Amino acid sequence: MTVSLHDRSMPAKAMGRFRPPSAFWLIAPAILFLAFFFVFPLLKLVAISLPDGSAEHYRQIFTTPVFLRVIGETFRVSLIVTVVTVAIAYPYAYAMAHGGRAALLVLTVALLIPFWVSLLLRSFSWIVLLQNTGLINDFLIAAGLIDRPIRLIRTPLGVIIGMVHILLPYAVLPLYTVMKKIDLRLMEASSICGASWLRGFARVYFPLSLPGVMASAILAFTLALGFYITPALLGSPRDMMIAQMIAGQFNEQLNFGLGAALAVVLMVLTAMAFGLFGAARAALQMRDRRKGEA
Amino acid sequence: MDRLRRVLFWVVVGLTAVFLLLPTLITVPMSFTTTSTLEFPPVGFTFEWYGKVIGAADWRAALVNSLVVALAAAILATVIGTAAALALHAHRFPGKTLVMGLLLSPMVTPVIVLAVGMYMVFSGWGLVATRLGLVLAHTVLAIPFVVVSVLASARMVNPSLAPASLGLGASRWFTFRRVTLPLIMPGVLSGAVFAFITSWDEVVIALFLADVRTRTVPIMIWNQVRTNLDPATAAVAAILIVLSALGVLLSYKIREARS
Numbered sequence: 001m002t003v004s005l006h007d008r009s010m011p012a013k014a015m016g017r018f019r020p021p022s023a024f025w026l027i028a029p030a031i032l033f034l035a036f037f038f039v040f041p042l043l044k045l046v047a048i049s050l051p052d053g054s055a056e057h058y059r060q061i062f063t064t065p066v067f068l069r070v071i072g073e074t075f076r077v078s079l080i081v082t083v084v085t086v087a088i089a090y091p092y093a094y095a096m097a098h099g100g101r102a103a104l105l106v107l108t109v110a111l112l113i114p115f116w117v118s119l120l121l122r123s124f125s126w127i128v129l130l131q132n133t134g135l136i137n138d139f140l141i142a143a144g145l146i147d148r149p150i151r152l153i154r155t156p157l158g159v160i161i162g163m164v165h166i167l168l169p170y171a172v173l174p175l176y177t178v179m180k181k182i183d184l185r186l187m188e189a190s191s192i193c194g195a196s197w198l199r200g201f202a203r204v205y206f207p208l209s210l211p212g213v214m215a216s217a218i219l220a221f222t223l224a225l226g227f228y229i230t231p232a233l234l235g236s237p238r239d240m241m242i243a244q245m246i247a248g249q250f251n252e253q254l255n256f257g258l259g260a261a262l263a264v265v266l267m268v269l270t271a272m273a274f275g276l277f278g279a280a281r282a283a284l285q286m287r288d289r290r291k292g293e294a
Numbered sequence: 295m296d297r298l299r300r301v302l303f304w305v306v307v308g309l310t311a312v313f314l315l316l317p318t319l320i321t322v323p324m325s326f327t328t329t330s331t332l333e334f335p336p337v338g339f340t341f342e343w344y345g346k347v348i349g350a351a352d353w354r355a356a357l358v359n360s361l362v363v364a365l366a367a368a369i370l371a372t373v374i375g376t377a378a379a380l381a382l383h384a385h386r387f388p389g390k391t392l393v394m395g396l397l398l399s400p401m402v403t404p405v406i407v408l409a410v411g412m413y414m415v416f417s418g419w420g421l422v423a424t425r426l427g428l429v430l431a432h433t434v435l436a437i438p439f440v441v442v443s444v445l446a447s448a449r450m451v452n453p454s455l456a457p458a459s460l461g462l463g464a465s466r467w468f469t470f471r472r473v474t475l476p477l478i479m480p481g482v483l484s485g486a487v488f489a490f491i492t493s494w495d496e497v498v499i500a501l502f503l504a505d506v507r508t509r510t511v512p513i514m515i516w517n518q519v520r521t522n523l524d525p526a527t528a529a530v531a532a533i534l535i536v537l538s539a540l541g542v543l544l545s546y547k548i549r550e551a552r553s
Contacts, residue, residue: 026381030374030397030437038400038434041411048414088310095307103307110311116538117318118495120512121531124519125317128324128332128528135320135334168314197299226404228498233519243406250410250502260414263407270404 042267049261057261067245071265074242077156077231078224081163085171085220086213088164093175093212098184115169123233126162127153130234159235163227170223171216178212211284218277222270242266318535325528332523343529353514353530360510363425364493367432371489374433375440376482380474382441383448384456401438405498408434413502423505431499436489443488447481484545491541 049057061067096107114122129135130152137149152158182205190200228243235241240248242262249259320334328338347353378397382390400408412431413422421427455477459469475482497512504513511530518527 023381023385023387026377026385027387027393030378030441031393033374034396034400034434034437037412037415037430038403038408039396041408041415042403044415045407045411088313091303091306092310095304099307107307107311110314112542113539114314114318116491116542117535118497118512118538120495120497120515120519121321121534122317124515124527124531125321127519127523128334129317129320131523165313165317168310197296222402226406228406229516243404246406246410247501250413256414259410263410266404267407270402274402 045260045263045267048256049258049264051257057258058265060258061261061265067262070240070242070245073239074225077159077163077239077241078221081160081167081224082217082221084160085164085167086175086217089168089171089175089216090209090213092168093172093179096172096176097179097182111169111172114165119166119229122166123162123230126158126165126234130158130161153234154236156235156239159231159239159241162230162234163224166230167220167223171220174215174219175209175212178215179209182208211281214277214280214284218273218280222273222277225270225273226266321528322532322535325525325532327525327528330524332525332528343525344533346526347529347533353511355507356509356511356514359425359428359504359508360494360512363428363432363510364490366425366429367436367493368486368490370429370433371436371440372482372486375437375485375489376444376478378437379441379444379448379481380478383445397441398438400434405435405496409499409502412499416503422503423508425508427503428493428500428508428510431503432493432496433489435496435499436492439488439492440482440485443485444478444481447478451477480548480551483548487541487545487548491538494537 051057061071092107092111096104096111099107131137132149132151132153134152136152137146140146141149152161186204186208187197187200190204191197195203226243227241228247231239231241232244232247243266246259246262246266249255249262253259323336324332324334325336325343326339326341327333327336328340328342329336375397378393381387382394382397387393408431412427416422416427416431421430451474456469456474459473460466464472495512496510497516500510500513501516504510511534515527515530518524518530
């Protein structure tokens with residue numbers, strides 16, 4: 001008797017011999033593990049933030065100036081950091097994509113070395129660099145630009161420098177992925193047609209790189225929202241970000257309900273930023289498809 | 295005009311590269327200074343700070359904690375993550391996109407949120423201030439990296455090899471061990487390295503879950519940086535940078551071996 005492998009009438013047991021182990025048993029440990037140690041803690045936070053079903057903590061967060069200021073400050077710093085990071089990442093990624101093999105190698109190494117050094121150590125290095133007797137101040141004084149050390153550490157500027165440094169690799173990689181697929185002959189074509197470099201860039205290259213810009217901006221922004229180590233080490237308590245406030249509620253104030261509510265707010269803000277990313281990507285795809293039809 | 299633009303462009307790119315490398319590059323030389331404060335350029339040359347770190351009992355204890363936790367988390371995450379990645383690769387099942395989303399979401403959840411959530415839950419389960427608690431928490435963080443890495447390498451494998459082995463009469467276990475696993479090994483190993491480094495560098499969750507006995511190296515650095523900045527911290531930083539570099543080298547060697 002001969003049976004085709006694809007014969008559906010074949011008994012299930014005989015079929016089983018030809019299938020890899022069933023998906024259920026492979027995936028179940030991961031789902032169970034994450035359900036217990038990842039999803040449950042997050043749900044627990046939601047539960048703690050709503051004692052007896054009362055939304056009092058949320059009301060407090062959205063009506064007290066202190067909390068609103070911290071949320072506002074978190075947005076402000078994240079936005080500045082995102083703009084600066086993407087602006088610096090753009091030419092860097094461009095050089096990686098179109099600057100030749102040697103440039104690609106050197107720039108990739110420069111990008112990946114800090115990527116592999118822990119966030120904590122890099123914040124530590126920035127403390128050393130930015131302190132009053134640090135390299136940056138020494139350099140500025142030696143160059144005659146300033147005559148007295150300027151205060152860089154424990155200021156918003158210090159936090160921004162540290163955060164840009166950490167987020168830069170995350171912003172460069174999506175930009176590079178998009179840019180290396182852009183055909184530079186399109187720019188040549190635009191210049192042959194009489195467009196200036198700037199006009200060609202604005203009308204041809206930049207629109208093509210837009211998906212990369214969007215991806216890196218959203219990645220930088222969502223990561224920036226949750227930063228804790230860098231602002232705690234390089235910033236002053238006055239310019240606190242939301243993550244530090246959450247930690248403070250659990251460590252110092254021992255107000256778990258309020259801390260949990262703040263954590264839920266941060267989680268929702270992060271999810272919203274990602275939702276925005278999905279929507280923006282869908283809009284771009286639609287634009288491209290419509291162009292393709294035209 | 296064109297020339298000027300090109301020069302300006304490369305100056306900006308060059309400065310960005312310096313900005314990226316500067317903090318890492320100054321840390322290592324500073325650890326050799328003979329002064330009692332952090333100096334750059336360093337004054338003189340001494341291994342004293344390394345001796346101080348290696349000789350201190352609390353640093354040694356932290357190092358052991360870090361190694362044990364990172365190793366256990368890497369093994370756990372690699373086993374769980376590899377199995378999940380294989381299921382996602384080879385099967386269609388209802389809710390697959392949802393499961394994929396769940397597996398990757400620890401990567402995008404703010405760590406501080408995870409830290410306080412785990413702290414609340416783990417304190418009820420008696421897992422706070424234990425190595426086991428840290429291992430479980432770090433495994434959660436590491437699973438997405440393993441899944442991504444194994445999936446990438448499974449996609450490069452010829453999909454008819456496993457059915458061929460089964461068709462020739464091999465058992466599922468034999469097929470997995472002798473056909474599938476060797477083919478996806480580069481992805482599994484680089485996922486494991488990633489998982490190890492994730493745990494090794496992790497500080498926020500450890501701040502909430504560890505105590506004096508179970509604290510890891512990043513916690514020690516955190517305490518040092520918050521209280522006094524001395525060259526001993528730079529020595530620890532230098533040791534960790536070298537270890538990370540070895541990790542990167544290892545994962546590249548693995549990737550090279552694949553091609």
